Amino acid sequence: MRHSLPVLLTPLFLLVLPVTVRSCTFFKVTVAGHTMVGNNEDAWSIDPRIWFENGKNGEYGAVYLGQNNSTPQGGMNEAGLMFDGLKSPAKLFAGTPGKPPLRFDDLARRVLRTCATIREAER
Numbered sequence: 001m002r003h004s005l006p007v008l009l010t011p012l013f014l015l016v017l018p019v020t021v022r023s024c025t026f027f028k029v030t031v032a033g034h035t036m037v038g039n040n041e042d043a044w045s046i047d048p049r050i051w052f053e054n055g056k057n058g059e060y061g062a063v064y065l066g067q068n069n070s071t072p073q074g075g076m077n078e079a080g081l082m083f084d085g086l087k088s089p090a091k092l093f094a095g096t097p098g099k100p101p102l103r104f105d106d107l108a109r110r111v112l113r114t115c116a117t118i119r120e121a122e123r
Helices: 004-020 104-114 118-122
Strands: 025-031 034-040 048-053 062-067 072-077 082-084
Touching: 034 082, 062 104, 072 104, 082 104
Parallel strands: none
Antiparallel strands: 025 034, 048 062, 062 072, 072 082
């Protein structure tokens, strides 16, 4: 009987798992100096959107992916710098003293408009 318990519980676990686990997948592969990235957005939204923003005054243009609320969940600029957001449990963040709060979508757009590399984005 002890050996049959895992056999009986495994199908039950697999039936419950898709309902309780909702996660996006992201991958990065680098071969011979070339990097490929990809991801999926595990959401039940019926209004996905892709939009382009032209670069102005020496800034980079970019493509964004998200929902119809215009909040980018991912994107890439013409220099090849990209980002994607993966959700994790909320964490309280008080911000940086002396600086105004910055929304994620504002930060993502600012980085893609002005940075060509990860090092520039870190600075």
